[in-house]
Structure formats: structure tokens, C-alpha cells
Amino acid sequence: MTAALPPSSQGRGGLDSVIYGALRKIPTTVLWIIVMTWSLPTVGILVNSFRRRDDQRGEGWWRVFGDEGGLTLENYRAVFDAKSTNSLNESLLNSFAIAIPATVVPIAIAAFAAYAFAWIDFKGRKWLFIGTVSLLAIPLQVALIPLLKLYVGGAHLTLPLFDKTITLFPDLGLVNTTTAVWLTHTGFALPFAIFLLHNYISDLPSDLFEAARIDGADHFTIFWRLVLPLSVPVLAAFAIFQFLWTWNDFLIANTMAGTNPDAIPTTIRIANLAGDFGRNEHLLPAAAFVQAFFPLMVFFGLQRYFVRGILAGSVKG
């Protein structure tokens, strides 16, 4: 509120106007103090990521100009050094192996379903849709452990009345693989994705669909040629949200692949690095920045879509 004072106080001379002038600046000053405070932690770690180990341990980052060694890229080199045990390389690949399928596959599946719920007339579609959307209420923690057991040993149903066991889902050796992680992400993302895409797709003008049907287009063609191209904005918003969510996820990856060093994404790698605090403390700032690099690129490059995606995604369970 830059105009926080009553208009009647304007136009007086002398000391009073000086005080008013000062008071008037308070809101902006407070805002910038908050903004500075907000950026301090990030700035601090960014500065530290360019300092030598001994400098980091000797003095705080705000004394960076007194450093004897000057700035260095050593930490980043160590983080990308494939031969080092501290390397992030493999976990970066894993992060991509998780985030890309976990973004593309749910979008595709949700788009099909959203289209069917919006424009294919079939029995029970209203109830199926409501049922799917209400699954948003389930916190994923509730589903994680049984799902892990599904990956570990498959699913077997024992018919109590008949005392027979049937294998519903075989043990495919999925546990501790990136596949298990993105499959899980896909399942958990769907209720929200369907809800979001359905909102958009069902708002497309119905004349369009009637015209296409008269021209003899079937559902597959309509979906492919009409619905997908028209839904690009909402698909982009969801894709950004989902990419960030899966890239930054720790919980699901840790549950599904946490014990296999070959399958863990960057978030777990960094948490482990932080775990043996002390030895690799000086690499943490650089590692944290490498991990945050792609999300930050998305943030600064596609800010408009990013905001839309985050806002839309904030309701996800």
C-alpha cells in the first residue's frame, strides 16, 4: 500500500511533509527488506558453491572477498567427475529416466481419459469421472507401502471361500528400478491430470466435434487431430508441473528405489551427500545447484506456464 496515508495529509509544508515522505516509503522499504531476506539463503549457497573447501570452512560466505584462493569451479568439477564417488552424473541420468516418462505417460493416458469423459457418451461416465477425481483425496503415503510390496513380490489373491491363490500381478523385478518410480508417479498423477485436462477439454466448443463427426471422423481421429492440438496450453501447464514434481520428488523415489545406488535420482543423491555431513560438506552447495538447475531454468524461462502449472497443481494430493 504505497498510498497508506489519508489524502488530507498531503500538501503541507515543513517537518510534517518530511515525516510523511519518510512514512510513505516504508511499505516499499519493507517489501525490499523481505525480498532480500528471502534471497539470502539461496545467494549464500550460490556463493559458497564457488569457494574452496578451506574457505567455506574458515569463514561465512559473506566474507567471500577476503578469501585467499579466490573463486573456483573445483566443486562443480568434483560433482561432475564420473570417477569420483561424489559424482552426480548417474543420478542426473536417473532423474531424467524418471521425470521424462513420468511426465509424458500420464499426460497421454489422462488426455485419453479426459476426452472420453468429456465427449464419448458411455454408460456410467459421470460416476466414473467423479470416482476418479475423488481419488485426489488420497495422500500418496497411504498407497506407497502396498505398492512397494506389489513391485517386490507381485500381487496374489487368496479366495477365502475356495482357498485358492491366484497371481494377479507377477513379480517383474521392478523394485529398485527407475521404472518402478515413474510407474508410481504415473498412477498418482492421473486423478489430478484427468481433472485438469477434463476441465479444459470439456470446454472446447461442441460445434467443432459435431462438424468433425459429420465429416466422418472417428473418436481416434478427433482426439488426435482436434483435441490434442487445441489443448496445448493446458498440456504444457500440466507437463511443467509434473516435470518439476517428479524431478524434485524425494518420497516416492526413496521408497521405490532408495536402496539401489544405481537407480537413485539427484534428490536422494544429495540427501545422502548431506548424510555424511562433514566429509563432503563443501560439495553440497554445488550439488544442490546442479539439482536445482533444470527447475530454475523452467522457472525463469517459462515463468508464465510455470505459474499456471504450479497454481493448477497445488491441489494435487
Place this chain on the structure above:
Amino acid sequence: MQKLFDTLILIVAAVGISAGVWVGANLLFDQVHKNWVRFSALISFVGGFVVLLLLQGNRLLQSNGPSSDSITNFGELIWTPVLGGLIVAALAVLVARTEEALTRLIVGVGSGLIVGVAIGLRLVEEARPEIEAGWLIGWTVVVGAIGAGLGVLRGRGWTTGLLWGAAIGWLLGAFAMPDLGSGSVTEAVLGAAVPGLLLGLRVGRGKNTDRLGRGRLDTRSRATIFVAPALAFVAIALVAPTMLTLWLSLKDRDSEFFVGIDNYRSVFTDVNSFDIGAWSAIFTSRLFIVGIILLVLALVVGFARRLQSGSGFEAGGPAFAPLILSSVLIAFAVFSVLRGTILNNVWWVFTVTVFSTGLGLAIAVLADRAKFESAAKSIIFMPMAISLVGASVIWRFMYLARDTSKPQTGLLNALWVGLGRLSTGSGIPTTVGTVVLWLALLGTLAATARSLVRRRWDHVALPAIATVFLGWIAFRYIGWLGEGIGGFREGADGAIKPDTVFFVQDTPFNNVWLMVILIWIQTGFAMVILSAAIKAVPTELLEAARVDGATESQVFWRVTIPQITTTIGVVVTTLIVLVMKVYDIVKVVTNGNFGTQVLANDMFQQAFTNQNRGVGAALAAILFFSVLPVMVLNIRRMQRDS
């Protein structure tokens, strides 16, 4: 390099197979209109393949079946289904090409018989049933009758339903009821052949589907193709696991015996998750006393105003700020004394929700119409892009505490120790500090006095509170209310030594320092949403209020705030759900040690470290039931919005 290649293959395969199956299904159903015979062949192949795959996967078919427990040899698994599927497809082509009713009936029944007998012959020894005629006939009649009844109910006639029902009933009676493994080949063939015959009869009786039927089939199958992948994923990943968790929460630690609500009871009686034993300490805590004083003040001011002008506790009034502040202080007093996992979660929800929303609103208002508004908002919003793990690492460096003989490398401890040095030392820096503090104190005092003199009651509370707070600091700084302020301690010999705060380890307020991390992240979210809502308030409304002589703060509290209450509700409910599930920060920073345990982390420790599945599931269920009401509200709102 190898890893990069593998990763690429994995990604392409994952996306490609998913797309391939789906497009394939669509192309398959394109054949309904284009070529009925081809469609019959393809769909029969798929059907036969799936049924045989299930049988093979359950190790019910002979021979090249997999030997180990886990199915690893793909070739072994796939052979029989492919071959069988081809045979079924060939028979289906025969049926589909036959138009004449009697021939069709014969071909259909024959095909069904062939497939049934073949499966019966191939059943492994352990799967051969010792058929009991009573069960067999009983199930066939009962399920057949149900099928017929359903057929009549749906207005489709009873024959089709009867045939399906009888086939299923026969299968149940033959294979599900008796002991498997003690029967003969004849019995196995009998069990499998009759259902095949019945289904063959069903196919052979009908005519080739006509144009209308094909249209209906097309619509229905498209709907299935479009919806089925999503429903399958959701059923496997969400519905079934959730029900399983709820069920396991009622069983013991190894999920063997049913224990009722014992797990829930043990959660609520465990001092680690729910400890209110020290409750009396609440009333002696400093926070509580200050909170109560503020509360009394707020009430006095509020009621006085009510007598005077009719409204005393409205938002933005003189009693408002003290009221909010006192409730936060009292809540903190309560939560710092009552400890435990569940209460920690409540503390998290309270603090992060209140502060993120409040700060987000404040920043949205401050930034509105400020210069470089979007730059300021970008910086506040940026933490949303960083992972919770990354944020935890970042804040770890803020909270570092080192041996006091060395310089502090954590910013907060450096400031704290510096302040301690300043206030207990002497010389020019200390004097400068004194002067700055007293000038600030004079400023707030002047602001309070000014509001009092001008009878601007709405503006009294905040400067007054600031004055008291600053006054306390200033007096301590010069050594009047205890010795100095900041990070130091007095040694036994009276010497002053620097002292640090262990932000992460010192119970109970280390919880608050962890919450700060989430507040740092979520304030940006609250700000963006609230800022959009504020900008959407119609300008005419604001202008009208100003013309009527409302001050800017009155405009804000009485026009803007009521206009954005719905949005505030959205932010609050979203944050409650999100904070309730907090996990990453606690896991990375303390792993639940030092009295910072929360439900989500406790659940994983119970399930994996303690190997207690029952209690783990109960904790998950508690989480579920506590977010459920808020989520239901949220979903209903979203559906109303759309």
C-alpha cells in the same frame, strides 16, 4: 556412456510401448467398420492370448512354463499364449465367415469345444480337479440363473446371460471348489471343455454383428480404450493399495492376526506420538504469559470499542493485531510443551499455514503497485522451483553452528553471536548499536503517540506492540533487564563467552526452524494466488469506498479482504493438506530426531526400520483421515468452479 545409452533406451521403450499398445488398440477397433472378419480374428487373438497368459503366468499350463518363482524368462512365458491365440484367431475367422445359421452353430460349438479340450489336456497335474458333481451342478445352475436374471433385467433376453453364467459357474464348480491336483486328465478336460462349448454355443447362436451393433460396439470399445489405461493405473496404484493399507492397519505387526483398533490405540497412548504429560508447564512459560497479557489487552480494547462504536473485533481494528499475535504466542506456548509426533504435525499445520498465508498476503499487498513488482514477486516465488531436499540443504547452511572458538559460517549464528558480542562489549560499535536501537524505539513510540493523539485507533496496536518489543531489547542491550542480548553466556568466573544456537538440535523450537524452511517455500505460492485475487477486485468498488471517505486501510480490510476470502480459503486448505503430509524436510534435516518426528516420517520408520506394518499402516490411515475432510472440501470447490 553405457548408462546414458541405457537410459535413452529405457525412456524410448517406456513411452513407445505405452503409445504402441494404445494406438494398436485403436487400429484394432478401426477394423470393426473396415473388415469384420479381420476384426474377429484380431480380437480373438488378443482374448485367447490374455486368457492363456493368465493361465501360464499362474503356472497352470504344462511344459515350457516358468520354473522359478519370479517369472524371468520371457520366452518361456510367451510361447503358449501366442500359439494358442493364433489357434483361437483361426477358429474365429471360420465362425465369422459363416453366415448360414446351422453351420455357424456347429462351427461355433466345435471351436469352443476344441479350445476347451485343448486347455484341459494341457493343464498341469497339480491343476487337475477332483470333480464333485454336486458342486459342479450347483454352481452352474446358480450362476447360470444369475446370468439369465441379469440378462432379463437389462432387457437383452435371458439366453446370452444364461450361457455366460453357466460357463462361469461350471468353471467355479469344477476348479475353484474341489481339491486341485488329485483329479484325472478326463476330469480336467471335462472341466474346461464344457465352458468352451457353452461359449461356442453363445457365439454360434448369434448372427454376425450387424451395422447397428457394430456402431454400438465401436462406441463402447472406444470409450473403454480411452478410459481403461487411466482406470487400470489408478486402480492398481491408488485404490487397491489404499484399501489394503486401511485393512492392514487393523492387523498385527506381521499382518497375520486381526487386532481391531489396537494399532490406533497404541499410537495415541505412545508418549512419542502423543505426550501431554507436562501440560502444567504451559502456564508458567514466558510465551504463554505474554500471550495472555496481549489477549486481555485485545479483549479490553475490543469491548471498549464495542461499547463506543458497536464493533470491536473487526479485521483491521485496534483489537485485531493483538488478538492474532496473542493466539500465535499461546499456540506456540502450548505446542512447545505438549510434545509428540501427532502434536508436531498439528504445530506444523498451524504455523506454516498461518505464516505462509499471512506473509503471502502482506507481500502481495506491499508489492501491489510497487516499482519492480514482478521482480520482487519472482524472487519470493523462486523457492517453489527448488526441491524440498535442496531447500533443506540450503537452510542447513543458514543454521550451521560451530565451535565458538572459530568464526561462525552459518549466517544466523554469525548474526546472533555478533549481537551478543556487541551488546556485552564496549567501545564505539556497541555505542552505535545503542543509539540505533534507541532511535528505532523513539520512532515506534512517536508513531504510537501520533496515532493516539489523532485518535486513529486502528493504527495504535502495531506500533504499540513494536514499542514494547523494541523497548525490551533496548533495555536488555544496555544491561538493565538482565545482561545484554544475543549469543553469549556467562562463565563461572563471570567472564563472557560467545554462545551459539543449535537451531536443528534444540528441542522444542527446532521444530519452528524446520517449519521456516517450508514457510520460505510456500509463501511464494500464497503470494501469487492472493496477488492475482487482489488484482481482480473491481476498481469501481475500491473507488466508491474512497469517495465515501474510507482510509486506505479501511478500504483494504473492509473491501479487499471480504472480496478475496474465498481465495484465502483456497490457499489455507491447500496448505493444510500439503503441510499435513510434510516429510522431506524432516527426513533430510533431522530424520525425526531431537523431538521433530512427524507422521509421514514416523510411518516409514515404523514400517521399515521397526518392521511393524500394523502401526505403520495405522499412521498412514491417521494421515489419510486427517486430510480427508479438507480434501473433500477442496474437491467440491474445484468441481463447483469448473
